[in-house]
Each structure stands twice: as structure tokens, then as C-alpha cells.
Amino acid sequence: MHDTPLIGPYSPDDVLALEPDGSRTARQFVSDVVRLAESLPNRLTVINLATSRYEFLVGFAAAILRRQLTLLPQSRAVQTLRRIAGDYPESYALTDRDDAIDGIESVAMQQRQGLAPWPNEIPLVPLNQVVAIAFTSGSTGQPMPNKKTWGALTAVAHATGSRLGIKSGDRASVVATVPHQHMFGLEASVMLPIMHGLVMHAGRPLFPADILSALADVEGRRILVTTPLHLRACMTEGVRMPPVGLILSATAPLSQGLAQEAERHFHTEVHEIFGFAEAGSVAERQTTAGDSWRPLDGVRLQSSERGWTVETDYLPAPVLVPDRITVDAQGLFVVHGREADQINVAGHRVSLGDLNQKLLEVEGVQDGVFFLPEEGSDFVTRLMAFVVAPGKTSEEIQRALRTHIDPVFLPRPLVCVPSLPRNATGKLPQESVRELARQWLAGLGHGT
Amino acid sequence: MEHSESKPLEQELSRLIVQTLKLKIDPATIQPDAALFGDGLGLDSIDALELSLAISQTYGYQLKSSDPDIKAIFSSLRALANAIVKNRTK
Numbered sequence: 029m030h031d032t033p034l035i036g037p038y039s040p041d042d043v044l045a046l047e048p049d050g051s052r053t054a055r056q057f058v059s060d061v062v063r064l065a066e067s068l069p070n071r072l073t074v075i076n077l078a079t080s081r082y083e084f085l086v087g088f089a090a091a092i093l094r095r096q097l098t099l100l101p102q103s104r105a106v107q108t109l110r111r112i113a114g115d116y117p118e119s120y121a122l123t124d125r126d127d128a129i130d131g132i133e134s135v136a137m138q139q140r141q142g143l144a145p146w147p148n149e150i151p152l153v154p155l156n157q158v159v160a161i162a163f164t165s166g167s168t169g170q171p172m173p174n175k176k177t178w179g180a181l182t183a184v185a186h187a188t189g190s191r192l193g194i195k196s197g198d199r200a201s202v203v204a205t206v207p208h209q210h211m212f213g214l215e216a217s218v219m220l221p222i223m224h225g226l227v228m229h230a231g232r233p234l235f236p237a238d239i240l241s242a243l244a245d246v247e248g249r250r251i252l253v254t255t256p257l258h259l260r261a262c263m264t265e266g267v268r269m270p271p272v273g274l275i276l277s278a279t280a281p282l283s284q285g286l287a288q289e290a291e292r293h294f295h296t297e298v299h300e301i302f303g304f305a306e307a308g309s310v311a312e313r314q315t316t317a318g319d320s321w322r323p324l325d326g327v328r329l330q331s332s333e334r335g336w337t338v339e340t341d342y343l344p345a346p347v348l349v350p351d352r353i354t355v356d357a358q359g360l361f362v363v364h365g366r367e368a369d370q371i372n373v374a375g376h377r378v379s380l381g382d383l384n385q386k387l388l389e390v391e392g393v394q395d396g397v398f399f400l401p402e403e404g405s406d407f408v409t410r411l412m413a414f415v416v417a418p419g420k421t422s423e424e425i426q427r428a429l430r431t432h433i434d435p436v437f438l439p440r441p442l443v444c445v446p447s448l449p450r451n452a453t454g455k456l457p458q459e460s461v462r463e464l465a466r467q468w469l470a471g472l473g474h475g476t
Numbered sequence: 477m478e479h480s481e482s483k484p485l486e487q488e489l490s491r492l493i494v495q496t497l498k499l500k501i502d503p504a505t506i507q508p509d510a511a512l513f514g515d516g517l518g519l520d521s522i523d524a525l526e527l528s529l530a531i532s533q534t535y536g537y538q539l540k541s542s543d544p545d546i547k548a549i550f551s552s553l554r555a556l557a558n559a560i561v562k563n564r565t566k
Contacts (some may be wrong), residue, residue: 234521235528237540257525264529265538374522408522410498422500435520441500 031152032182034061034089037196037225040146045082045228046201046245052082052230057089059144061151064090069135072118073097073161075109076209082230083124083137084208085218088160091122092153092178098160100209102171102376103434106130112163112171155179155342162211164305164377174306180342184308185219187324191312192274192299194224194251200273201227201246204253205239208232210375211305212278216253226251234258236265249273252294255375256282257408259290259298272296277315278303279375280408281363287315302363304377307338307347311361320360329355336361350377371400374408374436383437387413390428392420395448398439399461401469412465413439416447443468486557493553496530497523508554524550531556536565 038044038054045052052060064086068074074091076098078084091098099116101108106129113119113132120133128134153159157178163171194200204217221228233242239262243250250272259277262269263286272294278301287298302321303309311321323329328339330346336353337346350370355361369379380398387396396415415425422442429438449460490503493512497519506517513519519527528539537560543549549559 234525234541235539237538238542241540241542257522261525261529265532267538407526436522440498443500 031154032178033150034058034092034153034222035150035225036223042199042225043227044222045085045230047080047082047230051227055143055146057082057086058147058150059142060086060140061089061093062144062147063140064137065093068094068096068122069120069133071096071120073099073116075099075101075112075119075121075132077104077109077121077127077129078124078137079232080124080230081204081208081217081228081232085222085228087122087124087137088218092157092159093151095157097158100160100162100211100214102163103436104209105435107431108171108434115171153178155182160214162214162305176308177342180308180340181215181219182223183326183340183342184215184324185223187326188216188220188301188309188312189224191322191324192276194220194226194274196223197225198249199225199227200249200251201229202251202253203229203231203233203239203242203246205233205258206253206255206279206375210279211308212301212303212375213253215303215309216276216278216301220253236262236267240267240269243270243272251276255279256286257374259286260407263289263293269294274299276301278309280372282315284315291316304350306350307340307343310338310349319362320356321363322360329353329359329361331355371411373400373411376434376436378434378437383411383433386432387415387425387429389432390417390425393417393425395450397448397456397461398437399465401465410440411437412468413442414445414448414461414464414468415442416445420444441468485561486553489557489560490553492530492534493517493527496526506553508557509552512550512552512556531560534566535560535563537563 040055042054043051044054044057068090074096076084076087078087088098099112101112109129110131120135121129122135124137155178158175159178160176161173162176163173202217202221206213206217208214208218227246229242229246231242233239251274252272253276255277273296275290275294275296275298277298282300290298297314299312299314301309302311310327311323313321326340330337330339334348336349338349339346352364353361369381370377371380383398387393394416396413399412401409417425422444426442448456450456486508490506494501494503532538549555
């Protein structure tokens, strides 16, 4: 295993990132990383909570140089962070704002003064060094750690770049609406730009007007890394956007209709990435060109007894694909849906069975079930829940749930009902729950 | 002047919030001064985005994160209603 440089082809004075107060050159970046690395506490793991994408990268790189592992929690919910800090007692939190988390040692990233000299050689990182852990919901409801090596992150960045025709040193700029602590965000908005010598916008625009101004901030070819939700919001608002060279979407399937609309609106191609936390990005497609996904170079799909697996040189073992797929003779594949119990809300995957279990553990809840209504609007579809809990209000149950599950999975709405339509054997047929949801949604808006 | 106008608007806005975000609450129970996000109604950034679209379509007011008052604007129903009164174009 050999070592590769921390960043791609930048000259010292090339702009690497754009912060609201100005640009950060590669020279500044390397200096910031070296300075921060000197001041980090002597720990094994770090929860990097930086809100600026650039500060996140500085913290991530400094941790790598100190051989510390960066933990990527599924959300910033305090409960989630405390649970992860409990599982990794050698952790501290790295923040770029006054947002220390109660009960977790926090280190604030200070404004760094001056410039360290440009080194003779960009710091090197061993390909087999584990640099990050991404968490997914495990079958027991406990967060499952997925180790990411430097080799895996750099291989995905290079494979994605070559698939999308991103040339090293073409000085394109990446604007991203996705969080950098999310696996796709880390790969597409952090690793992709720094491995290709691109400019990274440090912000995380949310509203269409924010996306417009972030795109207007940057020069050269613009690459927008985003999700169907943000694209739908931009279409709905009809904001006139500056020219974009490429749109990369992930976290949820993009519909043909929205992809066509977005390609017209932005005058560019919309490409999608298929991936999951256990393996990272594994395939790509131009949505308007068809349903088939083309695996990234180096990704091999293998049929196994358990289903299709992904194999690569950088993954230590084959990883099971969490969706039902069919693979054609050319190795392209079509996704037919998730494995029975798995659902995905805003890029976060979870087992419905686990959520139901958590619901039943709430005091006063006698029976209850989560339900994901039909998707397809390109908006985030939230879960619903039907709960039997005499004497409890919907708000009380929500409050109790909030401490146990990721906020993105909180039901909208949580409906209290006298009983659930269980059949004679005590089973709750999916069709009955769907009918319950249909009735409830039909009544929505006619009073509460 | 603004204050007297915002009362019926607060009610209208609470109905818009409940409908847009499919909350299972009576719009009348949203306290004008209570927090919308975090501990209050427990809304998150996806809600903020969906709510911003509904506000833009209903009142012609496009929210921006770069607005220095954005945190204050989203802090409560009353603050949001006041911002709409000031910025609405329809």
C-alpha cells in the first residue's frame, strides 16, 4: 500500500475554497491543516461538526494527519451525538461555531493567524489508513459503523470524476446543498473537488435564493451537487439560475419528469449517483437517458446467495446491495425498490421494523405502526404513524420518540387511533395500513 | 399598524404551516411566540425549505439564509408573520 497526497493538482496560489469573507488558496489550506493538526487533542476519534464545508475539510485533513478517525453521525441531533460519543469514549467534537454539545468535550476551531510555509511535499496519506466512519441504522436500531479508508474515498472521487468528465485542473467550482457529514456529501462535495484541483464553495445553500447566490459567487464551470428535493424547490420557485455545467443528484431517486425539467431550466445535464453508506458511491446515470445505472470503474457486481453484492479493490469484503436490482449482460443494472423492510427518508435509510419497535417502547403506547406513503413527488415523503395510546396525546408521544429516533424519521403526522386494523391472526396487513393512511390523508384539511 | 394586521395573518400562516407540513395539530394551538424549530414544533431544515416554498407561492416572499435576520424570522409564528407583512408582494 502506498501513500497519496492529501489534495490533488493545486498550485500554491490556486483557490481551493470560497468562504463568505473571501477565498482560501491551497497555500492557506495546507497551512491551516498543519496548524490545526498541531493543536488537536490527543484522541482517537473526532466528531467534526463544522458548519463551513471548508472548516470541515480542514478539520478532516488535520485529523487524518494526526491519524484520528472522523465520525460521521447520521444527524446533528443531540441524542445521536451523545450516543456516538458514548460508543467512542475517546471522542471529542470539533466545532466552528459556539455550538458545544453538552456532555461532549468540544474544541472550537480558532481563526488561524498567518501562513505556514508551503511544504516541499504535500502531506501523504496511506491508502489503507481508516480516515472516517459513516453510520447507518443497523437491524437492532444501534448505529452501525462503516469504516472508510483513504483509498476508498480517493478511488470513488477519481472514478466519479472520470465518469463525469471532470478534468484535473479545469478549475470548475462545486456548490453543494448536501451536508458534508453525509457519505454522498463527503464524496461529491469534499473529496471530488479536492482530488481534482477544483474550487469548493464552503456554504450549504438551502432555499432556492441561497442556491442562486452561491452559484453566482463562483467563477468558471459550475457543478451543483444536490438532491431531488432542492431541484424541485428550484423548479417551483422558477428562480433564474446562472449557467451550470453539471448537476449531480443523489440521496433519493430523481423522476424522469423532474430531471427533464431541471436539464431545461439549468441548460445542463443532470446525472445521478447510486450509493449507500456501506459501499459509498457505486454507479452513475444520466437520468434522462434511461433507468439503467452504470457501475463506476472498478465496481463489480456479483451475484451471491444473499443477493447482489458490490466488490471493489478498496472494500475489504463484498457489500450487499440494500435494494432489489436486476443486472443485464453489459453489467448495467435497474433498481426495483428497497428490500422489504428498508425505507429511505431524505437520504437516511432505516428499517421499519426498528422504528416500530422504538414506537412500542414509548411508555403508554399499546400498539403502533409506522407507514411510508407513496413516494414520487420529488419532495421528501415523511413517515406517518398510527398509535394506540389511551390517555396520551400525539405531542407527548412525539416528544418521547424524539429522544430515541433520528428527527428525520419523526412521523408527520402521528395519529392516535382507538385500535389498529389487525387481522384474526394479529397480523397487520400492509394494505390495511395503507387504507388507514388513505382515509386519514383524505380527511386532512377538513379540520383536525 | 403592522401589529394589528399580523393577527389574522398569524392565523392564516398557522393553517399554512399545518397543511404544508402535515402536522397533526390544531392550527389554533400554535402559540404565536413559541419556537417553530428545535424544541417547539420540532421542525427541521427540510420543513424550512417546504415552508419557504409555500410562503413564496402564497405571499410572493422569497426567504434567504443570507438574510441577517433569518434566525429571528424563523424563530416564531409571530416573527414569521411580521416578516411576511414587511416583504410580501402578493
